[in-house]
Amino acid sequence: MANVSAKACGARPARTLLWAAIFAAGLAGWIVCAATGDAGRAWRALLINFIYFTPLAAGMVAWPAVTIGSRGRWARTIEQPALAGVAFAPVSLLTFAVLWFSRAHWAGWMRYKDLPNAAWLNTTFLFARDGAALVVLWALAAWFVARRQRGRPVALACWLAFAYCVVFTLIGFDMVMALDPHWFSTLFGGYFFVSGLYAALAAWTLITALRPAPDKERLHDLGKLLVAFSLVTAYMMYSQLLPQWYENFPNEVRYVVPRLRFGRWGWVSAALLAVIYLGPLAVLLTRWSKRTPKFLAAVALAVLAGLWVERWWLVTPTLGGALVIGWTEAFITAAFVAALALGIECYLRNAPPLADEIEETAPAEEAA
C-alpha cells in the first residue's frame, strides 16, 4: 500500500538523489559566499528563507487541518502531499537555532538601546519564546499527521490551525516587525500568517498539479482557493497600508516610504501587486485556467516566487540591504527548496495511505 501511495504521489529515487545533490551544492555555495563575501547579506538571506519556508511548510500541514476542522471533505484525496510539509520540521528548527548564533548580523533591534519595548525584545527571551512556540507547533503538526493517517481528528485539526495563527503572529512580530523596533502595526502578525498560508496553498497546488493524472475537480477547487487567498492577502496588505499612508506619521511611514518611494523598490512593490496580490484573480478567472494542470502549476510557481520576493522585500529595506539578488540568495534558496522537496519525497515514499484515501480507491481497484 505504501508503494501504491508513493507511486501515486510521484516519488522516484532518482529525483530524491537529485534533490539531495542540489541541497548539498546550495548549502556549500552559500557557506562559501558567507565566508568570502558579505556575511551580513548571507545571514539575511538565511533569515529570509527561514521566514518564507517555515510558514510555507507548516502551512501545508495546516491546510488539511483547516479543511478537516471545517468538516470539509473535498480535499481528502489530495491531502497526503500537503501533509508531507511536516518533513521540513527538522530543517526549520535547525535553521532557527543557526539564526540564534548569527543574531548579531541580522537582529535589527539589537542595534538600539533604551527601547520602550526592551523587555519584550530581550534577545534571549525572544528566541526562547519563539523557539518554544515553533517546537509546540511542529509537535502538534507531527501528531496531527500521525492521527490523520488513521482517521479525521477534528479537534486536533482545530488546535493545529489555531496554533499556526498564534505562532506565526509571534514570529511575524518578533523576527520581521522587530527588525525595526520603532515601527509597529497591529495587523502585521495577521498579515504574516495569512501570507504564509497563501504560500502553503500555492505549494500544495503546485505539487497537486504536477502529480500524475491529477483530478481536475480538485485542481479547480485549489485554483478557486488560490484566487480567494490572493485577495485575502491583498486585503490584509491594503488594510495595513491605508491607515499608515493616510495618517503620515513618521514612525509609521518609515515602513511604507522605503518600499513605495525609494528608487527601484517601488518597482518591486508594483511587481508584487501584479504577481501575488492581483495576478491570480486576473489569470485564474476562467474555468479552463483552473482545470489545466500545467497552467495552474505555472501560476502557483509564479505566486511562490513572488512570495519569496515579498519576504525579501519585507526584510531587506529595513536592514539597509541593496536591491540585489545574487548568488548568496540563490544558493541558500536552492538549498531550502531542495530540503523541502527532499522531505516531501521521503515522506511520500514512506507514509501509509490515509484511511479515507483507501476507501476512495478501493471501489476503483475492484472495478479494475
Place this chain on the structure above:
Amino acid sequence: MATLTFGQITEAVLEPLKPPRRVYYGVLAVLAFAIAWGATCWVYQVKKGMGVTGLSIPVGWAVYITNFVFWIGIGHAGTLISAILHLVRARWRTAISRSAEAMTIFAVMTAGLFPLIHLGRVWVFYYIIPYPSERQLWPNFLSPLVWDVCAVSTYLTVSIIFWFIGIVPDLAAARDRWELTAGPDHPRTRVYRALALGWSGSGNQWRHHGRGYLFFAALATPLVISVHSVVSWDFAMANLPGWHTTIFAPYFVAGAIHSGLAMVLTLLIPMRRLLRLERVMTVNHFEAVAQTMIVTALIVGYAYAIEPFISWYSGDTFERQFTLWRATGWMAPLFWALPICNVLAPLAFLWKRLRRSIPALLIVSILVNIGMWLERLVIIAGSTSHDFLPHNWHAYAPRPVEISITIAAFAFFLFCFFIFTRLAPTVSISDVKEDQAEGIGRYTELETDAPPVQRLDRAESGLLAVFERREPLLEALRNARESGFDRVETYSPVRLREAEKIMGRGPSPVRYWTFAGALCGLSGGFALAIGAALVNKLIVGAKHPVSLIPYCIVGFEGLILLGTIGNLFGVLRYARLGRSKLPRAYDRRFAQDRFGLFVACGPERMAAARAIFSAGQADEIREVR
C-alpha cells in the same frame, strides 16, 4: 433534518403565510408605537438641535454612530450565510439563509438612518452624494465618510438584488399555492405573480439563475468584507488613541459577522417555534452557526489581545495611557464586559451539549449582541471622551432622546422582520429541496459535449409528460434526444444539472454581462474619484488631490455595484424573467413537487414522443396546443 418530500417542504414553509393570529398584530402595534415615539424624539431633536443629546465637545460621536456600526455589523451575517457559505459549499446554510438575508436588508436600512439622525441638519445630507451640481462642488473622495456612502449604498443595493433573485423561485411556489387556494384574482396572488417575474422552473431559467446566483455570491463576498472595513476606517483614519490602528478592518469584519450570527440565533430560535418550522430548521443548523461563532469569537479575542499589546509595545505615551484608562477608568465595567460577552460566552459552544441546547444558544446569542453593541460604544465614545489633552477629558452618558431613538431602531428592525415572516417564505424552498435532492453534487458544474437543444417560445405546442421523480424524467429526456428531438424543455422545482448536460447546455452567458459590468464599474469608480479631485484641486492632509491608494475603495465599490447590476441584467435577459405570462406547457405542480418534460413537435411526431413518455413511466401525458 428528517427527510421530507418536496411537497412537505413547500407546505411547511408556506404554511406560516396564512393570516396570523391577533397576538401578532398586538406585537406589531407595540413595535409601531416604539417607532412612532422614536420618530417623535427625532423630530424634537431636529427642532431643538443636537444639544438635547449627550453629545458635547469632545464627544462628537457616541450612541448614534455606535448604532450605525452595530446595525451594519448585524447585516453581515446574511451575506456570510448566503454568499460565503454558498461559495464554500456549506450545506447547513440552506434552511437559514433566506431569513438571514432579509435580516441583512432590514439591518442595513436601520443603520442607514443613523448618519441622518446624527447629522442634525438632515436636509443637507445630499451634500455628500456625488452629483453634478451647478456650483461644481464635488465630495472629496479622500474622506472616509464618502467611502461610507459608496460602500453602504452599494451594500444595500446588492443585498436587495441578491435576496430578491434568490427568492424568485419561492415566490413562484407561493404564487401557485395562492392561485390554488385563493384564486387567481386574490390580491395576494396578484402580488406574488408580479414578484415571481414569470418564473416557471424551466431548465433554461434554472441554468441562468444558478449561474447568476453564483456570481452574486462571488461579488457579495468581497463586498461584505469591504463594507465593515470602510466603516472601521472612519475611525482608523483619525488621529485618536484607540482609533488609529491597522488591525481595525479585519477586526471589525470579524466582529460584524460575530454579532450578525448572534442576531441570527436570537431571531430564528423564537421564529422557528412561532412559525412551526422545526421540521425544516433543526438544531443542527443552529449548532453550525454556534460552531462558526467559535471561530469569529477567537478572531475577536485575537484582536482584543493584540491591541493592548501593541499599544504597550509602541511605547507611545498616549496609547499606553489610553489603554490603561480604558481598563481602569469609568468605562472599565463596559470594557471588561467585552471579552466576557464576546469571547468567553461563545467559547461555551466548545461543549457540544451547550451548542445543541436551545436555551444556551439563545442566552449566549443575546450576550454577544449586548457585548458587540457595548464594544462599539467603548471604541467610539471611549476614544472621543479621552483624547490627548487632559483638560478635554469628559465623561459621556446618553440622554433620553438618544435612548429612545436607539430603542426605536430595534423596534423598526423587528417590525420589518415580523412583516417579512408573514409576507414571504422565511426558508429558501428551492435551496432546501435542491440540497436534499443532490447533496454536495449540486455545486458541481457538469461538462457536456451533447448537441445543444433549440430555444422554445412560450406558445409552442407539443407533448408534455409529468413525472413524480426526476430519474424517469432524465431517462425519458435521454431517449427523446436519441430519437432526434431537439426542441425540448424541462420544468422542475429544483435545478437539474444532469438534464442540462443531456440537453447540451453549456455555461450560461450571464458571465459576460457580469464581467462587462464589473469592468465598467471599476473604471467608472476611478474616473469619478479622479474627475472630482481634478475639479476640486484640494490639498487635504498633505495628500495629492489625485491619490490612487484611497480611490481603490471607490473603484472597488463601483466594480461590485455595476458587476451586480450587469449580472442581474444577464439573468433577467437570458432566463426571460419579467414576463407576466407563463409557458403553455407550465403546470402549477412544477413549483411544488413534480417534474415536467415538454417536447415541442407537430402532429406527425406526436406518436413517437408519446411512446417515449409511456416507456419512461410518466405519471401523466397530455398534449399542449
